[in-house]
Amino acid sequence: MKLTVWTYEGPPHVGAMRVATAMTGLHYVLHAPQGDTYADLLFTMIERRNHRPPVSYTTFEGRDLGADTAGIFKKTCQDAYERFKPQAIIVGASCTAELIQDDPGGLAETMDIPVPVIALELPSYQRKENFGTDETFYQIVKALARPMDRTPEVTCNILGPLALGFRHRDDIEEIKALLWEMGIGVNVVAPFGATPMDLTTLGRAHFNVAMYPEHCETACRHLVKVCDQPFTKVIPIGVGATHDFVAEVARIAGVAPKKDLSRLRQPWWSASVDSTYLTGKRVFLFGDATHVAAAARVARDEMGFEVVGIGCYNREFARPIRALALEFGLEALITDDYLEVEEAIAAAVPEMILGTQMERHIGKRLGIPCAVISAPVHVQDFPARYSPQMGWEGANVIFDTWIHPLVMGLEEHLLHMFRDDFEFHDEAGPSHHGGHAPVAMAAAGGQPPVSEADSPRDILEAEKQGTGSDVMVWLADAEKELKKIPFFVRGKAKRNTESFAAEKGLHEISVDTLYEAKAHYAR
Amino acid sequence: MNNPANIPAQSCRDAPVLKQRGQREVFCGLTGIIWLHRKMQDAFFLVVGSRTCAHLLQSAAGVMIFAEPRFGTAILEEGDLAGMADAHDELDREVARLLARRPDIKQLFLVGSCPSEVIKLDLGRAAERLTVQHAPHVRVLNYSGSGIETTFTQGEDACLASMVPVLPVTDARELLLVGALPDVVEDQAVKLLTEMGIGPIRVLPAPRSAQMPGVGDNTVYALLQPFLSDTASALDRRGARMIGAPFPFGEEGTTAWLRAIADEFGVDNDTFERVTAAPRARARKAVAAAAETLSGKTIFFFPDSQLEIPLARFLTRECGMEAIEIGQPYIHKGIVGPDLDLIPAGPTISEGQDVDLQLDRARAARPDLTVCGLGLANPLEAEGLTTKWAIELVFTPVHFYEQAGDLAALFARPLRRKAILNHEVAAE
Numbered sequence: 001m002k003l004t005v006w007t008y009e010g011p012p013h014v015g016a017m018r019v020a021t022a023m024t025g026l027h028y029v030l031h032a033p034q035g036d037t038y039a040d041l042l043f044t045m046i047e048r049r050n051h052r053p054p055v056s057y058t059t060f061e062g063r064d065l066g067a068d069t070a071g072i073f074k075k076t077c078q079d080a081y082e083r084f085k086p087q088a089i090i091v092g093a094s095c096t097a098e099l100i101q102d103d104p105g106g107l108a109e110t111m112d113i114p115v116p117v118i119a120l121e122l123p124s125y126q127r128k129e130n131f132g133t134d135e136t137f138y139q140i141v142k143a144l145a146r147p148m149d150r151t152p153e154v155t156c157n158i159l160g161p162l163a164l165g166f167r168h169r170d171d172i173e174e175i176k177a178l179l180w181e182m183g184i185g186v187n188v189v190a191p192f193g194a195t196p197m198d199l200t201t202l203g204r205a206h207f208n209v210a211m212y213p214e215h216c217e218t219a220c221r222h223l224v225k226v227c228d229q230p231f232t233k234v235i236p237i238g239v240g241a242t243h244d245f246v247a248e249v250a251r252i253a254g255v256a257p258k259k260d261l262s263r264l265r266q267p268w269w270s271a272s273v274d275s276t277y278l279t280g281k282r283v284f285l286f287g288d289a290t291h292v293a294a295a296a297r298v299a300r301d302e303m304g305f306e307v308v309g310i311g312c313y314n315r316e317f318a319r320p321i322r323a324l325a326l327e328f329g330l331e332a333l334i335t336d337d338y339l340e341v342e343e344a345i346a347a348a349v350p351e352m353i354l355g356t357q358m359e360r361h362i363g364k365r366l367g368i369p370c371a372v373i374s375a376p377v378h379v380q381d382f383p384a385r386y387s388p389q390m391g392w393e394g395a396n397v398i399f400d401t402w403i404h405p406l407v408m409g410l411e412e413h414l415l416h417m418f419r420d421d422f423e424f425h426d427e428a429g430p431s432h433h434g435g436h437a438p439v440a441m442a443a444a445g446g447q448p449p450v451s452e453a454d455s456p457r458d459i460l461e462a463e464k465q466g467t468g469s470d471v472m473v474w475l476a477d478a479e480k481e482l483k484k485i486p487f488f489v490r491g492k493a494k495r496n497t498e499s500f501a502a503e504k505g506l507h508e509i510s511v512d513t514l515y516e517a518k519a520h521y522a523r
Numbered sequence: 524m525n526n527p528a529n530i531p532a533q534s535c536r537d538a539p540v541l542k543q544r545g546q547r548e549v550f551c552g553l554t555g556i557i558w559l560h561r562k563m564q565d566a567f568f569l570v571v572g573s574r575t576c577a578h579l580l581q582s583a584a585g586v587m588i589f590a591e592p593r594f595g596t597a598i599l600e601e602g603d604l605a606g607m608a609d610a611h612d613e614l615d616r617e618v619a620r621l622l623a624r625r626p627d628i629k630q631l632f633l634v635g636s637c638p639s640e641v642i643k644l645d646l647g648r649a650a651e652r653l654t655v656q657h658a659p660h661v662r663v664l665n666y667s668g669s670g671i672e673t674t675f676t677q678g679e680d681a682c683l684a685s686m687v688p689v690l691p692v693t694d695a696r697e698l699l700l701v702g703a704l705p706d707v708v709e710d711q712a713v714k715l716l717t718e719m720g721i722g723p724i725r726v727l728p729a730p731r732s733a734q735m736p737g738v739g740d741n742t743v744y745a746l747l748q749p750f751l752s753d754t755a756s757a758l759d760r761r762g763a764r765m766i767g768a769p770f771p772f773g774e775e776g777t778t779a780w781l782r783a784i785a786d787e788f789g790v791d792n793d794t795f796e797r798v799t800a801a802p803r804a805r806a807r808k809a810v811a812a813a814a815e816t817l818s819g820k821t822i823f824f825f826p827d828s829q830l831e832i833p834l835a836r837f838l839t840r841e842c843g844m845e846a847i848e849i850g851q852p853y854i855h856k857g858i859v860g861p862d863l864d865l866i867p868a869g870p871t872i873s874e875g876q877d878v879d880l881q882l883d884r885a886r887a888a889r890p891d892l893t894v895c896g897l898g899l900a901n902p903l904e905a906e907g908l909t910t911k912w913a914i915e916l917v918f919t920p921v922h923f924y925e926q927a928g929d930l931a932a933l934f935a936r937p938l939r940r941k942a943i944l945n946h947e948v949a950a951e
Contacts, residue, residue, distance in 0.1 A: 001597045001613035010578035033637045035551025035670025038579045040898030050905030059547045062671040083879060095573035096637035124573060125601045
């Protein structure tokens with residue numbers, strides 16, 4: 001048993017729903033009690049889908065348990081087939097139905113349904129949503145894809161994008177554009193927009209583009225075996241990675257790495273003098289492994305940030321993320337415990353968080369700007385405008401998105417100069433975010449503001465602060481001086497000063513200590 | 524469905540009820556935790572369930588309250604399913620940790636879920652054991668919010684019903700108001716009743732456990748919400764007596780509800796008029812503004828919040844709408860009977876759901892406004908229907924006179940929006 005407040009991933013059957021909802025002509029018959037239908041709203045509300053997810057729930061009740069839940073499943077399955085006439089059906093159980101062991105796969109097999117029925121085994125008490133997406137897509141591919149003659153021209157499949165993905169809709173267009181430049185055709189995009197019929201022709205492609213390994217890696221490995229199709233490993237998020245992706249595709253496909261850079265603006269935007277202020281901004285990265293790994297490279301190499309934290313919530317990718325963190329001189333944070341992430345962020349005192357919607361809320365509490373780079377998603381992550389993360393346009397979008405939460409370069413200087421002005425002061429927050437000043441951090445520096453005194457975090461913080469102040473005392477003058485430093489660098493100044501003082505074996509911090517530390521860390 | 528005899532039904536109370544069994548597109552009772560935990564400020568709701576339960580609470584509530592919640596899910600893992608003794612030990616450990624972290628918690632609700640019920644994890648026994656362990660500081664209660672036992676708002680009913688047996692005994696003649704309403708609305712109700720000289724007035728649930736009301740043979744109670752039938756039965760068993768009335772939605776409903784209580788307490792007509800005249804006039808005026816949009820329009824209710832019958836009464840009688848179908852997850856005539864009495868026969872009254880068949884009926888009827896859950900709203904909009912999501916009716920202050928206009932406006936807004944949006948291309 002594990003106490004959970006907020007979760008990064010839903011149960012695995014929600015992953016299966018994300019695959020089913022992304023596709024057309026596929027129907028999911030889910031053995032589940034009433035209430036599990038809540039999952040429909042993820043798609044109709046968050047993603048604004050204009051259709052109900054193609055899912056029929058058995059919605060059995062308590063009084064059915066002693067009776068015939070298997071019969072209810074079979075009736076639901078039959079009704080779903082007759083009403084929706086899908087090309088294929090996937091069947092499975094949610095957490096509760098798993099316990100009553102009706103075996104939806106076995107039941108469906110005994111029925112006379114004239115289309116492929118694919119049984120899913122998604123262990124709800126061991127695995128989570130991303131396992132559900134990957135496993136479901138794999139099972140469908142395994143059931144439907146066969147080796148066949150290749151297309152005469154070079155084509156590939158684009159695999160991985162699905163419903164409720166972070167910017168999947170627009171990433172597909174970028175990938176298609178990159179391939180088109182090289183003269184490579186697209187055979188099938190899946191699951192997004194594909195029919196089961198389309199999946200039977202996967203074998204015609206020469207290779208596969210694996211857009212999001214957490215959703216398609218098992219299927220890609222299967223296709224290596226049965227259809228002899230290699231798949232791409234580079235995730236084209238960021239300029240460098242997109243160049244690498246083009247090179248990888250060119251090598252696999254045996255074509256020239258042609259690219260059209262006419263729309264790529266990010267490198268110049270980043271090199272132009274206005275961006276100087278971005279240098280060394282301390283950023284904390286947390287999200288799914290794919291986006292975090294890509295963001296780490298962009299942050300360091302293309303934005304000039306300093307990465308001070310790296311982590312992911314999907315344990316399946318713990319190993320590569322640990323290796324990556326090591327490369328950055330950090331220890332990776334692999335957890336799906338939201339409170340643990342908040343604690344790590346509070347301790348690292350970053351100037352910006354690149355995370356998920358959960359970290360956006362952590363940022364709000366701690367007064368740290370945050371840009372969203374990964375699922376889990378929110379209605380705001382489905383903008384009406386074109387807004388990819390991948391490819392050249394994705395790099396442009398990332399540049400804009402990441403600097404948006406920050407105080408702009410010249411504004412930073414003006415805030416230093418006029419910090420005592422009653423209107424134009426640092427607590428007012430970035431001028432382009434009207435009325436949304438970050439929470440005042442006062443003398444606590446990077447410590448979270450103490451709000452509800454009764455929340456568990458605050459109790460934990462209080463303990464930590466208790467031990468902290470025992471070792472290090474800020475003299476009144478020094479504390480006053482610290483407050484004169486604008487809020488967006490105050491946390492860093494406090495931390496640097498304290499570690500400098502600790503290194504020198506000091507127990508008191510004076511104004512001199514503060515400025516000696518400043519000189520020490522000057523760059 | 525029973526074939527009705529040839530005697531025409533006068534009101535919807537006598538109308539035949541359409542009962543279908545199929546997919547139900549409703550939340551489970553866990554959802555109630557989202558408003559209950561804000562109402563009871565020293566209570567914590569610990570769902571003993573699966574990742575799905577945690578995900579449901581987060582999805583239904585996440586965007587609304589991303590503050591530190593006073594609820595959480597103890598997620599069952601593979602090991603907990605294997606041995607029941609271990610599951611109880613695990614639960615004790617998690618509860619001890621939780622209470623150590625949250626010394627402010629005085630009431631802990633262990634909330635049963637579909638998986639905990641299927642594996643027959645006895646949370647009643649666990650609550651007794653934990654109450655002893657953590658006495659006198661914390662009282663541990665339990666109820667089920669599972670989807671196999673409860674729908675959406677029924678979770679509040681189960682929660683309040685679990686509190687009734689442990690309420691203190693009193694012989695005092697007191698009025699008990701039952702149901703978790705926003706403070707602003709609750710205060711209005713108490714003020715109106717107090718001005719009529721009715722009192723003492725107590726409320727279940729109270730904001731803090733120390734203020735919980737007593738109950739006994741002289742207690743009379745009035746329900747604030749139509750989904751509290753189990754709580755009503757539990758109060759009846761403690762000797763209390765219900766004051767039946769239409770529910771306090773709109774001017775008419777509020778007046779009828781107040782009138783029933785006033786009669787019970789022997790309030791004279793002059794006093795009643797003096798206290799209610801001004802807010803009644805305000806309510807009528809405010810409703811009239813929205814009724815301009817609603818009058819003559821048809822409405823179709825999918826079952827969701829259990830408020831459907833009282834709301835249909837309000838919308839048909841005070842806003843001039845015509846109901847085509849009024850679906851409710853379950854119908855308890857002892858509770859919604861007075862509302863059904865006021866709705867003239869005509870609309871289909873349906874209980875339970877086969878969502879696909881009901882969607883077919885809605886598509887055929889093409890109502891001007893469809894009230895439904897979040898899973899159906901956008902798909903129906905895309906088909907050209909205009910919808911009102913039902914969950915907003917539970918999360919918005921809509922009871923009593925001063926909110927009557929807001930309630931009508933909630934239904935008028937989607938229609939007004941449809942009327943003002945214009946995406947047509949100008950004729951070339």
